[in-house]
Amino acid sequence: MLFLSNIKNTVLLSFLICWGCGNQAKSTKEKTTLDSETATPLAIKPITVAANRTAAYLPLLQGKKIAIVANQTSVIFTENGHAHLVDSLLALNVNIKKVFAPEHGFRGDVDAGEKVLDGTDPKTGLPLISLYGKNRKPSQEHLEDIDAVLFDIQDVGVRFYTYIATLQLVMEACAEKGIPVIVLDRPNPNAHYVDGPSMDAAHTGFLGMTEIPLVYGMTIGEYAQMINEEGWLENGLKADLQVIPLENWTRNMTYHLPIRPSPNLPNDTAIHLYPSLGLFEGTNVNAGRGTEFQFQRYGASFMDSAQYDFSYVPQPNFGSKTPKEKGKTCYGKDLSAIPRMNEVSLQWLMDAYENTTDKSKFFLTSGFTKHAGTEKLQKQIEAGLSEAEIKATWLADLEAFKLIRAKYLRYE
Structure with missing residues (x-):
């Protein structure tokens, strides 16, 4: 805490760490649930998202110029609700230079598929750089005055949900520039299974950057490590990556998202x-x-x-x-x-x-x-194959992916 410049900020940091230790007390009852098969408690302690673990990542931001990839889900939970991560870090004198805005925008109010525009956040005055418009990847100019990039977005664990593509492109841009990436992990509400057709190499794009199944059963932090270690960044690059893990969560838990992750996922x-x-x-x-x-x-x-x-x-x-x-x-x-x-x-x-x-x-x-x-799925449906017959064609790819995935799982 030596990097804080006065007693006021020291007190505020201590308060944030207390939030981190307990996550959001108000929603503990929602988050500590019963396993539907065993009907026994899954957790004694409340889930703590990485953003709440301020003591684990604030030292990494000390004295640095920071860019944040964030949206409306990028929050620190409190007993009475939540505070946006950007607002909290600014209050702690973290030197945030700009915000990179993904699909749906920084405040999460842009339609699906609608371009997000560059601009200025009216609340903080920070520059907003769109990653869902003419640029999907930060340019080297965007990163020119940046020492580290902090990534904190709630994912839902589906390949065509574009935030994992944004993550991969941000990691790639940072690797090209030699800038560290810090990912704050959050639970994936669909982490309890792996299923669906796998992406064919010929069709990779922003709705699927890599050859993974439709549902991949990993947190965004686990997935970031897999991207990095499996050589999925362009030209074999590897990012200087650090994942701040969440606490007291297992992938079979039901997890209620208190903030809708995008406009058309309301519950x-x-x-x-x-x-x-x-x-x-x-x-x-x-x-x-x-x-x-x-x-x-x-x-x-x-x-x-x-x-x-x-x-x-x-x-x-x-x-x-x-x-x-x-x-x-x-x-x-x-x-x-x-x-x-x-x-x-x-x-x-x-x-x-x-x-x-x-x-x-x-x-x-x-x-x-x-x-x-x-292309296979459309052809299979048009040919009248049964669901069981179609799913049988997924099995080899799913098993191969699970072997890779197992190397990067951090949570039970």
């Missing part, structure tokens, strides 16, 4: 269904955008109304200015009561395809391939 049900219903993003079927039940329902006007007793009408709202099937009556299914998922399910995608009155309207082939990571 736990949506987050758990996202790996399965996210595949609808590569089709013309609406997956709940334009309603208050995003990724908890699906439907379309061109699906057979005689097969469904549920319908809804998407309208522009927060997170979706132009939802698919806007203003049209969509026939489909309500999945808002579905329990926590332990696998990627194809049953709803296959149901929608089967009951589409004009199948030529169903797939957006390029978009579907980017989300699935392979």
